[in-house]
Amino acid sequence: MFLTISTTGSPERPATDLGYLLHKHPGKAQAFSTSHGTAQVFYPEATDQRCTAALLLEVDPIALVRRGQGKGRGGAPDSALAQYVNDRPYAASSLLAVALSGVFRNALKGQCAARPELPEQALRLRIEIPVLPARGGAELVHRLFDPLGWDRVETRPVVLDEQFPEWGDSRYVRLVLEGELRLADALRQLYVLLPVLDDAKHYWIAPDEVDKLLRAGDGWLAGHPEHGLISSRYLARHKGLTRNALERLELVRLAEADGAEVEDLDNAVDEASDTPERPTPLAVLRREAILAALRSAGAARVLDLGCGQGQLVQALLGDVSFTEIVGVDVSMRALSVAAKRLRLERMGERQSERVRLLQGSLAYTDRRLAGYDAAVLSEVIEHLDLERLPALEYAVFGSARPRTVLVTTPNVEYNVRWETLPAGHVRHGDHRFEWTREEFRDWAAAVARRHGYTVGFVPVGDDDPEVGPPTQMAVFTRTDATAASAGTTAGATTTETPKEGEAA
Structure with missing residues (x-):
């Protein structure tokens, strides 16, 4: 089982920089033990002009059988002999993907301590796999790799x-990929797509495989036209795990719709501007309202659910009364941007102890989110399909159950005041809905009754006498909370309070 990674260099950037990225010295041949054989890394060529790294995986068929991994496809042995005589030692498969993740772990993560600037640079890469199983043929190989930015995807039948x-051709192909990509991106693609093309995995599929898939697929899988097929095959056609993966990928797609840099309408002005000609942006007013509500509630440990690129987390860090801040988002790309915005790598120890960024879906319960004083859903709910709101509702109000929950969302009635917004359009192309004040109050009151909260409402931005404020905020307070500020948030109007034990 064999693959090579080649790159070319220039006077400014020698090709041997590949050794830094892979964390393997070009002048050495190195061997690594795995549970199914030995992986060896060596460099057939290493000059400033051209450098090639080779990964050779020598699979031990006997060891595979002893570990219960030498079975035929689908998990059942085709015959006693098939356990020992099969293509595992020769054809790229999930065995090679596991070796990639183990031997080139730092390269997959995009980390390079010696040269931290290198992982972000695109390289001219050539990757060759001499024998690649392709259940679906060369046509499927092109469907999987062509959308990923490669200049050349060559498949030659074996x-x-x-x-x-x-006798004709086998189901194996020789694959050559050429293009200008970051090495980490190329390796992550291979890590996912090698077992997909083989359509079999040599190990038991556990629930954490979904997390592995989403981490490796961050930045490319959600938008891939074959993401359904990829998820199903990667997860060995396990229906429950595949459904989980597809739901989480849909949330990623929604979060990154219209481009990672696109802001919704009310965030489109320069936040640094605060002049008569350019009033304070609504995004700033919204954060100020959230901070005021959190202070009024006496919250110290705060969740920012759907934290995006970390603007609110950054504002929370600026107030020492917030002792623990956790940003949660389904998009690893957004979390990466947030980490850079917050300068987590250069943050002092005392400050870094106050903040964490977690990858997670708000459609599922998460034990990590329990026990906090407050949770914020700022401009989140409108990005979900209405039928998905009950899942989010239970995850936040039924499972995590923070003492205070703040929810902000656009007021659709105010849209007529946006001169640049065509009639009948929502503020952002990814919004699944935008509610009137009455619709938002009805939803919030029902949530409060079901889960044992009271709820009040705070206008954010100019409160127009005809159409109301541009943003509406609901302040939920748990009925069994002891906070003195329960139901008394400044400026809030409170709905009827459910009696003790009335919540569903």
Whole structure:
């Protein structure tokens, strides 16, 4: 089982920089033990002009059988002999993907301590796999790799036997990929797509495989036209795990719709501007309202659910009364941007102890989110389909159950005041809905009754006498909370309070 990674260099950037990225010295041959054999890394060529790293995986068929991994496809042995005589030692598969993740772990993560600037640079890469199983043929290989930015995807069928050409081609192909990509992106693609093309995995599929898939697929899988097929095959066609993966990928797609840099309408002005000609942006007013409500509630440990690129987390860090701040988002790309915005790597120890960024879906319960004083859902709910709101509702109000929950969302009635917004359009192309004040109050009151909260409402931005404020905020307070400020948030109007034990 074999693959090579080649790159070319220039006077400014020698090709041997590949050794830094892979964390493997070009002048050495190194061996690594795995549970199914030995992986060896060596460099057939290493000059400033061209450098090639080779990964050779020597699979031990006997060891595979002893570990219960030498079975035929689908998990059942085709015959006693098939456990020992199969393509595992020769054809790229999930065995090679596991070796990639183990031997090139830092490269997959995009980390390089010696040269931290290198992982972000695109390289001219050539990757070759001499024998690649392709259940679906060369056509499927192109469907999987063509959308990923490669300039050249070449597949050449491997004949069954060169001495008997009439036997035709096997199901294996020789694959060559050429293009300008970051090495981490290329390795993550291979990590996912090698077992997908083989359509089999050599190990038991556990629930954490979904997390592995989403981490490796961050930045490319959600928007891939074959993300359904990829998820199903990667997860060995496990229906429950595949459904979980597809739901989480849909949330990623929604979060990154219209481009990661696109802001919704009310965030489109420069937040640094605060002049008569350019009033304070609504995004700033919204954060100020949230901070005021959190202070009024006496919250110290705060969740920012759907934290995006970390603007609110950054504002919370500026107030020492918030002792623990956790940002949660389904998008690893957004969390990466947030980490850079917050300068987590350069943050002092005392400050860094106050903040964490977590990847997670708000459609599922998460034990990590329990026990906090407050949770904020700022401009989140409108990005979900209405039928998905009950899942989010239970995850936040039924499972995590913070003492205070703040929810902000656009007021659709105010849209007529946006001169640049065509009639009948929502503020952002990814919004699934935008509610009137009455619709938002009805939803919030029902949530409060079901889960044992009271709820009040705070206008954010100019409160127009005809159409109301541009943003509406609901302040939920748990009925069994002891906070003195329960139901008394400044400026809030409170709905009827459910009696003790009335919540569903």
